[in-house]
Amino acid sequence: MAYLHNADTTGVADLLALEPDHHGRLFTHSTRDQLITYLQSRLSPAHGTAAADELLDSPLASSRPLLRATAEELLHTDRFVLLDQQQVAVSLVRRTVKKAREADSKEVLIVTGGPGSGKSVIALHLMHHLAHDHHTVVHATGSKSFTRTLHHAIGTDNPRVRKLFAYFMNFADTPKNGLDALICDEAHRIRAHSVRHRGVRQIDELLDAAGVPVFLLDGHQVVRPGEMGSRKVIDQAAAARGLRPRHIDLNGQFRNGGSRAYEQWVLRLLQLTDEPATEWADERTFHVRVVDSPQQMEDLLQAKEAQHLTARAASTPCRFCLVGASGESVFRRRR
Structure with missing residues (x-):
């Protein structure tokens, strides 16, 4: 007409x-x-x-073409390969989201693991597979730099796909269970309070936003002032809703070159466990070295590369602890 x-x-x-x-x-x-x-x-x-x-x-839902584009552009499986417990985690989340949607129920999942354990790789796989399964799913973090890094890693220029990577503060007004799944990466960055609503906790907004919220976090990660994400906090917030979160532990090792001894040595050294610090002893396939200058570090790494080994340099702020006359610890930050 x-x-x-x-x-x-x-x-x-x-x-x-x-x-x-x-x-x-x-x-x-x-x-x-x-x-x-x-x-x-x-x-x-x-x-x-x-x-x-x-x-x-009616519930909001991403269009099928967008979900298909997300699945196609998010993941090249030759770049992000899952191993052992990582595969178990992805399979469990996929089954849980499917069952929760069919039964119109709610579940909470927590995935814990230290640096290098594959939490962010799992998050990307979940975005790929859940979008492929036509579930509405959004990835969220509390860090602008981390989200930008993900954009670079994914390599997509599709603005609609990029919008599926949001921040924790973006879910203050999301309809209850408006998403099938919400992937909360670096969940230790969850803030204590809502950015928009007085008297509301951000963890409650995230729990309410999806039928299956998934939290990925490092239990030993340093939390900044105003941040409160931890497994205990998530457990308590879920319990207040009558929910019992399911937990997946990735510390079985995909990190530290597979050295469980090095992980425990670092935890003791940083007083993150009740065990006292011990002197390091090299393993057959894992060595620890201390150098006196950046040039010595560069020479060491280049020597490894000359042996056809892979080498990588990482930099992070260092904090030196000084004990004052009163016995109080004073931290000074240096690079």
């Missing part, structure tokens, strides 16, 4: 000369009464309030 509201019958005489059929009708300003009669013969006389309310109250 075409309605030429600025035309009259004489101005479009050639168009009106065409025989109307069931495929289409043409109306002009001059035949507006005929248009009204035509619409009344095709449309229900019932009030449209119920239909409008149903539309407004």
Whole structure:
């Protein structure tokens, strides 16, 4: 049907000369009464309030083309390979999201692991697979730099796909269980309070946003002032809703070159366990070295590369602890 509201019958005489059929009708300003009669013969006389309310109250869902584009662009499996417990974690989340959607129920999942254990790789795989399964899913972090790094790692220029990577503060007004799944990476960065609503905790906003919120975090990660993400906090917030989170531990090792001894040595050295610090002893396939200058470190890494081994340098702020006369610890930050 075409309605030429600025035309009259004489101005479009050639168009009106065409025989109307069931495929289409043409109306002009001059035949507006005929248009009204035509619409009344095709449309229900019932009030449209119920239909409008149903539309407004219906759940939001990403379009199938967007989900397909997300699945295709997010992941090249030759770049992000899952191992052992990582595969178990992805499979468990996929099954849980599927069952929760079918049963219209709610579940909470917590994935813990230290640096290098594959939490972010798991998050990307979940985004890929859940989008491929036509579930509405969003990835969220509390760090702008980390999210930008993910954009670079994914390598997609599709702005609609990029919008599926959000921040924890973006879910203050999300409809309850509006998403099938919410992947909360670096969940230790969850802030104590909502950015938009006074008296509301951010963890509660994230739990409410999806049928299956998934939290990935490092239990030993240093938390900044105002941040409170931990397994204990998530457990307590879920319990307040009558939910019991399922936990997946990735510390079985995909990190530290597979050296469990090095991990325990570092935890003791940093007083993250009750065990006392011990002197390091090299293993057959794992060595620890201390150098006196960046140049010595560069020489050491280049020597490894000359042996056809892979080498990587990482930099992070260092904090030196000084004990004052009163016995209090004073931290000074250096690079």
